[in-house]
Amino acid sequence: MSLLHLLVLSPFLFAILVPFLYRxxxxxxxxxxxxxxxxxxxxxxxxxxxxTSSGEEVVRTFEWIPSLDINFTLHVDGLGLLFxxxxxxxxSLVTLxxxxxxxxxxxxxxxxxxxxxxxxxxxxxxxxxxxxxxLYTFWEITSLSSFLLIGYWYKREKSRYxxxxxxxxxxxxxxxxxxxxxxxxxxxxxxxxxxxxxxxxLLKGEALLLPAxxxxxxxxxxxxxxxxxxxxxxxxxxxxxxxxxxxxSATMVKAxxxxxxxxxPVFSDHAAWFILISIFGIxxxxxxxxxxxKQTDLKGILAFSTVSQLGMIMxxxxxxxxxxxxxxxxxxxxxxxxxxxxxxxxxxxxxxGSLFMVAGIVDHETGTRDIRKLGGLMGIMPVTFTIxxxxxxxxxxxxxxxxxxSKEMFLTGMxxxxxxxxxxxxxxxxxxPVIAWVASVFTFVYSMILFFRTFTGKLQLEKLEKKPxxxxxxxxxxxxxxxxxxxxxxxxxxxxxxxxxxxxxxSILPTIAQSGxxxxxxxxxxxxxxxxxxxxxxxxxxxxxxxxxxxKWSFIYERFPQKLALxxxxxxxxxxxxxxxxxxxxxxxxxxxxxxxxxxxVFLSIISLSSLFVTNAFHLDVTNVAPIGVYEIILSLLAVGxxxxxxxxxxxMVAIIAAGVVGYTISLFFVIFRAPDLALTQLVVETISxxxxxxxxxxxPEITKKQKRLRFRLLNLLVSIGVGFVVTMFGIASHSEKxxxxxxxxxxxxxxxxxxxxxxVNVILVDFRGFDTLFEITVLGIAAFGIFAIxxxxxxxxxxxxxxxx
Amino acid sequence: MEILMSIVSGILFxxxxxxxxxxxxxRVIIGTVLLSHGAHLMILTMxxxxxxxxxxxxxxxxxxxxxxxxxxxxxxxxxxxxxxxLFLVLAYRSYQELKTDDMNDLKxxxxxx
Numbered sequence: 001m002s003l004l005h006l007l008v009l010s011p012f013l014f015a016i017l018v019p020f021l022y023r024x025x026x027x028x029x030x031x032x033x034x035x036x037x038x039x040x041x042x043x044x045x046x047x048x049x050x051x052t053s054s055g056e057e058v059v060r061t062f063e064w065i066p067s068l069d070i071n072f073t074l075h076v077d078g079l080g081l082l083f084x085x086x087x088x089x090x091x092s093l094v095t096l097x098x099x100x101x102x103x104x105x106x107x108x109x110x111x112x113x114x115x116x117x118x119x120x121x122x123x124x125x126x127x128x129x130x131x132x133x134x135l136y137t138f139w140e141i142t143s144l145s146s147f148l149l150i151g152y153w154y155k156r157e158k159s160r161y162x163x164x165x166x167x168x169x170x171x172x173x174x175x176x177x178x179x180x181x182x183x184x185x186x187x188x189x190x191x192x193x194x195x196x197x198x199x200x201x202l203l204k205g206e207a208l209l210l211p212a213x214x215x216x217x218x219x220x221x222x223x224x225x226x227x228x229x230x231x232x233x234x235x236x237x238x239x240x241x242x243x244x245x246x247x248x249s250a251t252m253v254k255a256x257x258x259x260x261x262x263x264x265p266v267f268s269d270h271a272a273w274f275i276l277i278s279i280f281g282i283x284x285x286x287x288x289x290x291x292x293x294k295q296t297d298l299k300g301i302l303a304f305s306t307v308s309q310l311g312m313i314m315x316x317x318x319x320x321x322x323x324x325x326x327x328x329x330x331x332x333x334x335x336x337x338x339x340x341x342x343x344x345x346x347x348x349x350x351x352x353g354s355l356f357m358v359a360g361i362v363d364h365e366t367g368t369r370d371i372r373k374l375g376g377l378m379g380i381m382p383v384t385f386t387i388x389x390x391x392x393x394x395x396x397x398x399x400x401x402x403x404x405x406s407k408e409m410f411l412t413g414m415x416x417x418x419x420x421x422x423x424x425x426x427x428x429x430x431x432x433p434v435i436a437w438v439a440s441v442f443t444f445v446y447s448m449i450l451f452f453r454t455f456t457g458k459l460q461l462e463k464l465e466k467k468p469x470x471x472x473x474x475x476x477x478x479x480x481x482x483x484x485x486x487x488x489x490x491x492x493x494x495x496x497x498x499x500x501x502x503x504x505x506x507s508i509l510p511t512i513a514q515s516g517x518x519x520x521x522x523x524x525x526x527x528x529x530x531x532x533x534x535x536x537x538x539x540x541x542x543x544x545x546x547x548x549x550x551x552k553w554s555f556i557y558e559r560f561p562q563k564l565a566l567x568x569x570x571x572x573x574x575x576x577x578x579x580x581x582x583x584x585x586x587x588x589x590x591x592x593x594x595x596x597x598x599x600x601x602v603f604l605s606i607i608s609l610s611s612l613f614v615t616n617a618f619h620l621d622v623t624n625v626a627p628i629g630v631y632e633i634i635l636s637l638l639a640v641g642x643x644x645x646x647x648x649x650x651x652x653m654v655a656i657i658a659a660g661v662v663g664y665t666i667s668l669f670f671v672i673f674r675a676p677d678l679a680l681t682q683l684v685v686e687t688i689s690x691x692x693x694x695x696x697x698x699x700x701p702e703i704t705k706k707q708k709r710l711r712f713r714l715l716n717l718l719v720s721i722g723v724g725f726v727v728t729m730f731g732i733a734s735h736s737e738k739x740x741x742x743x744x745x746x747x748x749x750x751x752x753x754x755x756x757x758x759x760x761v762n763v764i765l766v767d768f769r770g771f772d773t774l775f776e777i778t779v780l781g782i783a784a785f786g787i788f789a790i791x792x793x794x795x796x797x798x799x800x801x802x803x804x805x806x
Numbered sequence: 807m808e809i810l811m812s813i814v815s816g817i818l819f820x821x822x823x824x825x826x827x828x829x830x831x832x833r834v835i836i837g838t839v840l841l842s843h844g845a846h847l848m849i850l851t852m853x854x855x856x857x858x859x860x861x862x863x864x865x866x867x868x869x870x871x872x873x874x875x876x877x878x879x880x881x882x883x884x885x886x887x888x889x890x891x892l893f894l895v896l897a898y899r900s901y902q903e904l905k906t907d908d909m910n911d912l913k914x915x916x917x918x919x
Contacts, residue, residue: 591913594827601823626807626855636814643821643840652832659836662818666843673850674860675876678883682846685887689839696894700832700901716827724820731812731848742853744872751863758863760873765880776881783888787895 002060004074007041008128011121015114022110030109031099038091038120045084052078052503059130059194069191075130078503082342083127083251083258085500086349090250091120093478097357098242100475101364112152112240119145123251127258132181132191139177139219142252143170149247150239162235165570169232173222177259180215183208184266197265197510204269213267216259217276224256226314227284230307231566237299241360244299249306249352254345257310260317261341261508268321277318278417282435284311289442293449293550294557298359298369301450302352305395308443309348312410315432316341317508319413322420324511334420335509337413342504344406346496347394347489351403354482355391355450358384361475362454367465371449376459381470383480385455390483394490396447396543397440397536402489404536407440411532437535444543445550452547598719605722612729621736631672639665652697660690677761811851818844831897831907838893842886846879 014037022030051058058076065071076084095116102109122145125138143166151163185191187209188202196203203209220226225233236248247253260277267273288308295301320338361384362377363369378385390401397407414433461467489496546553588599612618642661649655663686670679747760747768757763765773818840825837853875859865861873901907 593909593912594829597827601827620809622809624854625809626857628807628810632807632810636810639814639843640817643818646836646840647821647824655833655836659839662840662843666847669847670850673855674858674871675850675879676860676862678850678876678879681880681883685883689887689890692891692894693836696898697832699898700907716824719827720820720823723823724816724818727819727844727848728812728816731815731851732809735808735812735852742872742874744870744874747873748861748863748870760861760863760870761876761880764873764877769877772877772881776884779885780888783892786892790892790895790899 001062002074004058004060004076004128005062005072007044008074008124009121010041011037011117011124015117015121018113018117019110022113029099029104030113031095031102034113034117035092035095035099037117038088038095041124042085042088042092045081045088048076048081049499052076052081053499055503055506064134069185070133071131071192072134073130073192074128075194076128077507078500078505079258079261079507080128082346082500082504083254084124086254086346087120087123087127087251090246090349090353090482091116093353093481094242094246097245097360097475097478098240100472101242101360102240112149115145115148115152116243116246119149119247119252123255126255130193132184132193135193136174136178136181139223139255140171140174142255143167143174143223146170146236146247146252149243150236152240152243153238156238158235159238162232162238166232166236168574169222169229173219173229176215176222177219180212180219183212183215187212193262193266200266200269203266209267209270210272213270213272214276216263216267217273217280220256220259221280222256223259224253224310224314225284225307226256226280226311227287227307228566230284230288231570233307234300234303237297237303241299241356241363244302245353245356245360248303249356250349253306253310254313254349257313257317257341257345260314261504264317264321264508265324265510268324274318274321277321278315278432279318281311281313281315281318282432282439284308285315286311286435286439286442289439289446292446293442294554295446296371298362298371298374298450298454299356301371301446302355302359305443305446305450306348306352308439309344309352309395312436312439313341313344313348315436316344316410316413319417319432320508322417323509333416334413335505335512336409336416338505338508339501340406340409340413342501342508343402343409343493343496346500347402347406347486350482350486350489351391351394351401354387354479354486355395357475357479357482358388358391361471361479364475365466365471366468368463371453373460373463374454375457376455377468378455380459380468381455383476384471387476387479387483388451388455390486391479392447392451394486396444397539400487400490402486402493405490405493408532408536411436411440411535412530415531415535433535437539440535440539441543441546444539445547448543448547449550598715601719601723605719605726608726608730609722612733617737618729618733619736620732624735624738629672635665635668635672639669652700656690656693656697659693660686663689675761677759807855808851811847811855815844815847815851818847829909831901831909831912834909835890835893835897839886839890842882842890846882849875849879849882 014034018030018034021033025033048058058074060074062072062074095113098112098116102112119142122138122141126135126142129135129138147163147167150166151159153159154163181191184196187206188196188199190196190199222229233248233253237244239248264273285308288304288306288311292301292304292308295304316337320334320341323334323338359369361381362374365381366374366377368374394401394403397403411433414436417429417432420429459468588595639662642658642665645658646655646662649658663682667679667682667686670676670682747764751760751763752758755763755767757767822837822839822841822844825833825840828834828837853872855871858869858871859867861870861876897907900912904912906912
């Protein structure tokens with residue numbers, strides 16, 4: 001186990017310590033101890049930048065289950081490192097923020113930090129694992145810890161609802177991912193991502209490739225809140241704000257993005273990869289930004305905006321994957337989409353993290369997050385105001401912030417789709433830039449709503465629960481850092497290109513990297529008069545108009561029928577499956593033993609008979625059959641008659657006597673079939689049985705004759721005829737087909753020689769097969785004790801007393 | 807002969823099944839008794855019938871009937887007797903406690919719903 005392994009697992013190890021720290025060091029906020037870890041990890045991971053930017057990778061293997069090809073292999077390359085830095089960097093900032101956000105005295109901090117550390121470790125594991133099974137393991141731990149964090153205030157019903165919803169959806173996707181991983185293993189024979197990418201030829205023309213692709217994408221789409229699986233994200237906003245900032249904007253929701261980026265080399269040859277990712281990404285982008293405008297809760301807006309931005313990154317990755325189809329082109333213009341995806345990934349983490357923290361501050365200092373109650377906070381909270389300005393303007397894509405740059409590149413990437421000549425893009429490809437543009441307009445509108453409704457306008461003091469004031473300095477540190485990063489990346493975007501973006505691109509597009517071409521990433525503010533520039537100007541102009549007139553057109557949201565909302569489908573689906581399964585259970589689990597017996601007998605008859613006739617096993621062979629005598633006919637008639645009288649009897653006495661007749665007839669059968677011991681035993685047992693019957697039924701009531709319904713009896717008759725038929729058929733069939741002679745010859749020959757007895761049956765019972773007899777005696781003993789206990793033990797008294805007590 | 811016996815035990819099984827499906831606990835128990843009769847008869851039939859004398863070596867016959875099924879049936883008779891006895895007492899006690907022997911009324915408790 002290398003140092004890298006220890007560091008990836010260190011959050012888990014540290015999580016063990018947290019409850020002790022919380023318990024025994026009450027004076028210090030537990031968060032301060034936790035803060036050390038992500039900070040140290042961040043600094044540690046910074047060292048790798050030098051390595052990855054020179055194109056090298058670090059691989060460390062620790063054998064976990066080597067016999068199943070499951071090894072805990074860590075692989076640090078450009079893409080993994082980028083995510084690791086995001087996770088640890090924003091993790092540190094969020095921890096710092098949470099120290100001021102969560103009260104030391106009122107909150108269960110040990111729970112919070114344990115969950116948070118679990119999540120951090122799991123996320124590091126996801127992005128650094130090379131083995132798909134290990135990746136899946138960490139993937140599910142992120143779902144689990146996210147579930148715990150969303151339900152942190154578990155006494156609120158909405159938290160529990162949100163936690164359950166996110167759990168159901170992400171675990172659904174997680175299981176799909178596992179299916180995809182297994183299919184990949186079936187095709188390539190390895191779980192290692194690097195090996196799969198190195199042996200891409202194995203996947204060529206495989207029929208399982210498409211199912212694997214779809215399953216993997218299901219996993220990625222559910223985790224990254226892509227349409228229509230985005231519905232869990234807005235409900236996850238019930239989590240504490242640091243959690244929303246960390247999990248639901250910067251890290252966990254990008255796990256799906258990571259997965260798509262990581263497996264792009266594996267699947268991008270397949271047309272479905274490009275088409276599915278682009279279509280789902282672009283529709284998520286549009287739907288998220290469209291829905292964000294109508295939200296009135298700050299975190300609601302941010303949640304839908306996260307959905308929309310994730311869709312944007314996703315669609316960029318989809319378009320970027322097309323660059324592999326133009327490998328041979330000198331000037332591969334589609335690579336820019338990948339650059340834009342990575343750049344926006346970083347930018348989104350900075351501005352969205354800071355905006356969430358701003359929302360948390362506003363909530364913390366005013367007591368509400370409802371934009372209808374907020375307004376005019378500009379003068380009261382100048383620092384928060386500035387951060388929000390940077391964050392929302394960057395999100396809207398206004399220069400000079402970093403969001404502007406990535407939005408420009410995004411538009412470039414989408415416009416470039418027009419130049420593709422694969423998959424009929426020349427005809428429907430125009431949709432992508434158009435939808436992207438419309439979505440960007442909505443992005444602009446909600447960013448402005450978020451900013452202006454909160455900080456400008458009239459201050460409505462009477463509606464606020466607390467008297468607003470500026471947040472404490474400690475709470476502001478993290479958003480200030482993030483906002484200044486947004487500004488720095490805006491003015492000096494190229495400090496990222498050689499350190500983080502190019503190494504990450506090499507991981508996503510390994511085939512292009514291997515061909516020796518260098519990626520030319522030059523992020524510029526000024527491109528000249530390109531279509532993108534006019535599109536951006538259009539976004540700002542139309543967006544401003546729409547923002548100013550938002551009250552006039554927002555009625556369209558009310559027109560949208562509630563029944564078509566995805567949440568409605570989810571809720572109804574959940575209720576429906578619950579009702580459906582309850583209905584199915586009720587329909588056959590009636591509680592009546594008779595019904596269950598009917599199922600058992602019917603299945604027995606159907607399965608036995610069909611197997612008998614399907615396999616053609618039924619024969620009628622009369623060569624070995626003994627002749628029929630008069631006695632046998634008389635006895636048979638007696639037995640059958642007795643049995644039928646038992647069935648038809650109207651009084652218990654008749655039934656008992658008829659059953660006795662059958663029993664004595666059986667012992668007579670034993671006599672004529674030369675089984676004296678059996679005849680004796682049967683005679684005695686039958687006598688005792690009849691006596692017992694009489695004894696017991698003396699206390700029981702007369703046979704109830706309530707079953708008058710004809711259908712009931714007809715069904716019983718049918719079922720019993722079926723069972724009788726099966727038994728007869730099997731009897732005849734198995735007698736007609738003797739496969740080998742009996743082993744009884746041995747018993748006959750050796751009974752006296754070896755065991756010294758002449759009664760062969762008795763010798764078998766106590767000598768050859770004495771074990772049977774031993775346990776048969778045990779059975780009798782148990783029955784006797786059981787009867788004794790049933791008669792003697794009366795435990796009802798206490799419950800009767802309780803009953804009377806009520 | 808074996809075919810006749812197969813039919814007889816088939817009829818026994820049929821009557822037993824019909825009784826087991828009925829509503830009275832009493833008839834259910836009689837049904838299980840008939841079922842074991844049918845099964846015993848079937849075991850004996852499958853061993854082959856009338857192929858020699860009684861399996862006692864003192865008889866000095868050239869062939870004996872198969873002793874193994876007889877030993878098996880003997881075991882089975884005793885076991886089914888034990889089970890029947892237990893059933894009977896159980897029925898007696900359940901009638902004492904629950905005041906019914908109708909299988910339809912013997913259906914869980916009200917909390918189950």
